[in-house]
Amino acid sequence: MTTPKILGISGSLRAGSNNTMLLKAAIASYGAAEVEIADLNLPLYDGDLEAKGIPDAVTKLGAQIVAADAIIIASPEYNKGISGVLKNALDWASRVPGDVFRGKPTLLIGAAAGRTGGETAYFMTRNCLSQLGAAVLATPAVLVAGSYAEFNEDGTLKSEQYQESLDKSVVVLRSTSV
Ligand SMILES: Cc1cc2nc3c(=O)[nH]c(=O)nc-3n(C[C@H](O)[C@H](O)[C@H](O)COP(=O)(O)O)c2cc1C
Numbered sequence: 714m715t716t717p718k719i720l721g722i723s724g725s726l727r728a729g730s731n732n733t734m735l736l737k738a739a740i741a742s743y744g745a746a747e748v749e750i751a752d753l754n755l756p757l758y759d760g761d762l763e764a765k766g767i768p769d770a771v772t773k774l775g776a777q778i779v780a781a782d783a784i785i786i787a788s789p790e791y792n793k794g795i796s797g798v799l800k801n802a803l804d805w806a807s808r809v810p811g812d813v814f815r816g817k818p819t820l821l822i823g824a825a826a827g828r829t830g831g832e833t834a835y836f837m838t839r840n841c842l843s844q845l846g847a848a849v850l851a852t853p854a855v856l857v858a859g860s861y862a863e864f865n866e867d868g869t870l871k872s873e874q875y876q877e878s879l880d881k882s883v884v885v886l887r888s889t890s891v
Pocket of ligand 1 (some may be wrong): 794824825831
């Protein structure tokens with residue numbers, strides 16, 4: 714059996730990101746896998762830039778998506794929507810030839826400071842990915858609310874409940890991607 718390839722995508726660029734921590738917790742829960750973490754530090758989508766050729770960083774992201782057996786996306790919530798960073802990456806990915814997200818088993822998770830854990834952003838991410846044809850898992854959403862208080866210094870989750878929910882979702886992802 715070949716080792717599955719996982720692509721992790723965090724919608725937050727900041728070093729101390731709760732979403733990147735949650736993403737890493739999900740990847741750790743997945744177990745044996747070849748892991749890549751996408752770099753969403755991309756230029757802003759601009760049709761004029763695209764007309765000169767898809768930027769190398771976007772081509773790389775597209776290739777990572779194509780190569781992945783499964784994708785995990787952790788999305789923050791900004792003003793009741795997804796981060797501009799994540800939306801920009803999805804917009805660029807949709808312009809890479811080959812319909813890169815189509816059929817990809819994709820788990821959505823999120824961490825946000827508010828009481829819903831970024832539920833509105835979660836549904837917005839689902840909408841965008843449904844447009845791109847991704848096979849978004851229908852597991853109960855793991856959305857870490859009040860996220861600033863929910864992670865240990867080493868980035869692991871404090872709450873056993875959140876960890877158990879994450880483990881359950883990751884089991885479903887693993888079963889669809891191997
Ligand atoms: C511009 C901006 C808008 C935000 N809007 C929301 C929001 O609508 N809902 C919410 O729960 N948190 C909101 N927050 C707080 C974020 O959830 C919090 O900063 C979170 O930690 C960001 O994710 P990160 O830790 O992965 O960077 C907002 C933060 C910023 C910077």
